[in-house]
Amino acid sequence: MDKRYQVFVSSTYKDLIPERVEVIQALLELDCIPSGMEYFPAADETQWDFIKKLIDESDYYIVIIAGKYGSVDDNGISYTQKEYEYAISKNIPTIAFLHSDIDSLPTIKTEKDKKARKKLENFENLVKRKLCKFWSSPQDLGAVVSRSISQAKKNYPRTGWIRADSMTGTSEKEVVQLYKKIETLEQKLEESSRFVELNKLNLDNLADGEDKIKVIADIKSGSWNDPKTERKTYNLSWNIINYHLLPKIISPIRMTSFKSALNSITKEVYLNDTQNVEMPANITIKIANDFYETVKIQLTLLDLIKFYDEEFFTDEKPKMVKMVALTKKGKEKLLQLRAVRKK
Incomplete structure (x- = not known):
């Protein structure tokens, strides 16, 4: 029977994003189910309790170590080391992957504090007592992980997951949960890959802050049988756009609502225009499609918003809907622009 094995991937995060992408890709190609810090849901249980639960459910555990202790x-123990020691205590097959030349890493990806460097050295010595491999690049790491997991499946067979059509005793609910988990992991991998690609681009020259963009809006007012239309041009800063737009997506909204949110921004700017002393009735404002597309692209490249698919049920039938949400950086920008500080 074909099995899928769950593999917990442990490491520091920000300094190893490309490496984790390669590892997760390698695991997916081996029909494994990656599990790790990217997939923690919002839950009532503490983060550490949830980590232990994920490790308990995993068939194999791998830890990636480079220049950061984390x-x-x-108690001053890194969560990466805690995860490793917990996996060992549960007798889960573990493999450590250590960078072969930490001195070659950029300074930003290494520990500057002497105590942290000493702790990292002690942690490396600890994992070297068990099975460990060495790597020098993200691509090299992906290949080493692929070979190591293939060997581990032969030498240390585990329970794994089995398809429902190959084992009649498996409940349909369990199978559905498994496939949903795989879909979620693949979507996370795609998002991580996009993030890595964005990091490769030169984004230093992107307009932001007080830089301005021209907005052309058609403003219709008056009664339905005698409408008046005027075209106005505004030069709006990205801070103004973000000031009005980001609060509208502090909770995720549908893509179809995103353009409406941009229309409402132009309306708010229009109503605040000091020239419009007497406000006309029944104002309808429509922005150009070009502005809408530009804002989408710009805020995505600035890593302020993200797009994803979410499943909704209509008349008990599933339907995938494109959603828009703030990223972590988007929430930080919202805090910067909107938060009220103590005087």
Whole structure:
């Protein structure tokens, strides 16, 4: 029977994003189910309890170590080391992947603090007591992980997951949950890949902040049988756009609502225009499609918004809907522009 194995991927995060993408891609190609910090849901249980639960459910555990020791708990132990020690205590087959030349890494990806460097060195010595491999680049790491997991499946067979059509005792609900989990992981991988590609681009020259963009809007007012239309041009800064737009997507909205949100921004700017002392009745404002597309692209490249598919049920039938949400950086921008500080 064909099985899928769940593999917990442990590492520091920000300094190893390209490496994690390669590892997850390698695991998916081996029909494995990656599990790790990217997939933590919002839950009532503590983060550490949830990590332990994920490790308990995993068939194999791998840890990637480079130049960072990582964030630590109240006892000064990094969460990466805690995860490794917990997996060992549960007798889960573990493999460590250590960078072969930490001195070759950029300074930003290494520890500057002497205590942190010492802790990292001690952690490396700890994992070297068990099975470990060495790597020098993201692509090299992906290949080493692929070979190592293939060997681990032969030498340390585990329970894994089995398709429902090959084992009649497996419940349909379990199978559905498994496929949904795989879809979620593949979507996360795609998002991570896009993030890595964006990092490769030169985004330093992107307009932002007080840089301005021209907005052309058709403004229709008056009664339905005697409408008046005027075309106005505004030069709006990206801060003004973000000031009005980001609060509207603090909770995810449908793509179809995104353009309406941009229309409403132009309306708010129009109503605040000091020249419009006497406000006309029944104002309808429509922006040009070019502006709508530009804002979508610009805010995506600035990593302020993200797009994803979400499943909704209409008349008990599933329907995929394109959604828009703030990224972590988008929430930080919203905080910067909108938060009220103490005086």
